[in-house]
Amino acid sequence: MxxxxxxxxxxxxxxxxxxxxxxxxxxxxxxxxxxxxxxxKICSFLSSEDELQFNSLVNLSGVDEIKENKLSVYYHLESTxxxxxxxxxxxxxxxxxxxxxxxEVWQGANWHEREAYDMFGIIFxxxxxxxxxxxxxxxxxxxxxRKDYENPEYYQGMKVPY
Amino acid sequence: xxxxxxxxxxxNIVISTTDDVLNWARLSxxxxxxxxxxxxxxxxxxxSASHYDFDRFGVIPRPSPRQAxxxxxxxxxxxxxxxxxxxxxxxxxxxxxVISMGSCSNCGGPYxxxxxxxxxxxxxxxxxxxxxPGCPPRPEALLEGLLKLQExxxxxxxxxxxx
Numbered sequence: 001m002x003x004x005x006x007x008x009x010x011x012x013x014x015x016x017x018x019x020x021x022x023x024x025x026x027x028x029x030x031x032x033x034x035x036x037x038x039x040x041k042i043c044s045f046l047s048s049e050d051e052l053q054f055n056s057l058v059n060l061s062g063v064d065e066i067k068e069n070k071l072s073v074y075y076h077l078e079s080t081x082x083x084x085x086x087x088x089x090x091x092x093x094x095x096x097x098x099x100x101x102x103x104e105v106w107q108g109a110n111w112h113e114r115e116a117y118d119m120f121g122i123i124f125x126x127x128x129x130x131x132x133x134x135x136x137x138x139x140x141x142x143x144x145x146r147k148d149y150e151n152p153e154y155y156q157g158m159k160v161p162y
Numbered sequence: 163x164x165x166x167x168x169x170x171x172x173x174n175i176v177i178s179t180t181d182d183v184l185n186w187a188r189l190s191x192x193x194x195x196x197x198x199x200x201x202x203x204x205x206x207x208x209x210s211a212s213h214y215d216f217d218r219f220g221v222i223p224r225p226s227p228r229q230a231x232x233x234x235x236x237x238x239x240x241x242x243x244x245x246x247x248x249x250x251x252x253x254x255x256x257x258x259x260v261i262s263m264g265s266c267s268n269c270g271g272p273y274x275x276x277x278x279x280x281x282x283x284x285x286x287x288x289x290x291x292x293x294x295p296g297c298p299p300r301p302e303a304l305l306e307g308l309l310k311l312q313e314x315x316x317x318x319x320x321x322x323x324x325x
Binding site for chain 1: 241242244245269270274275278279281282286287
């Protein structure tokens with residue numbers, strides 16, 4: 001079992017500049033911020049390394065940080081073997097929100113990433129099946145959980161606002 | 163001997179209007195489309211189960227819209243579901259009835275303002291006969307809604323309609 005700081009150090013030694021920050025100044029558990037485009041390699045390392053063995057992706061969620069003009073993805077990881085947990089975060093631009101998919105590492109990421117795509121429009125590169133999961137397939141009004149989203153007047157002839 | 167027994171014993175004839183007989187038959191066996199949407203559907207299932215026994219009013223779930231008389235919209239109608247509900251309704255044969263059950267299907271309910279995915283009332287896609295308020299309505303409320311629908315059917319006229 002390792003705490004988040006030790007895991008951060010292991011990652012820092014292995015990936016160096018791709019691991020950006022260890023953030024502890026908030027009431028949540030510490031956050032390890034990494035480079036967006038390296039997330040697949042980092043996750044694959046976290047899941048396969050003997051002393052880490054993060055075999056479970058507990059949650060994957062998108063967040064719109066509109067004040068910083070960024071879209072972020074949080075990864076809650078747990079190792080049921082070593083009983084330790086960490087929280088990873090990546091940020092990407094709102095104009096071109098592209099993140100490598102981690103479906104190769106954890107199959108369970110498939111629908112989580114589809115949801116983040118559906119709600120925030122984050123493109124997960126190399127995702128096997130990146131379609132909308134909750135909204136209708138022909139929804140053209142954008143991504144509903146973005147802070148600057150506006151609902152359309154009509155969808156398929158049905159009035160949407162109250 | 164009761165009045166009814168005596169009348170049958172004497173002549174075997176009951177005099178009534180065609181409308182009354184047809185309406186009595188129709189309102190006494192309203193088959194509902196076996197179909198539920200959200201938490202209201204749980205109350206609807208409870209209404210069908212033994213304690214509240216929807217079947218005593220002749221309501222049984224029929225898992226095909228083509229052989230059903232009434233559709234109970236039991237829950238939140240999302241925009242994605244609304245197109246399917248419309249199709250289900252169109253597949254039902256006339257005469258057909260709609261009970262809108264609960265706040266969501268009446269007017270959008272708690273999703274009225276920020277529900278980007280919710281249709282604000284099922285009456286925007288299909289005509290509703292009875293609105294049952296509640297979130298979700300208790301089985302008693304749904305039973306009352308059904309009684310209101312029966313009352314409506316009792317006062318209709320199939321014969322005059324077909325002219």
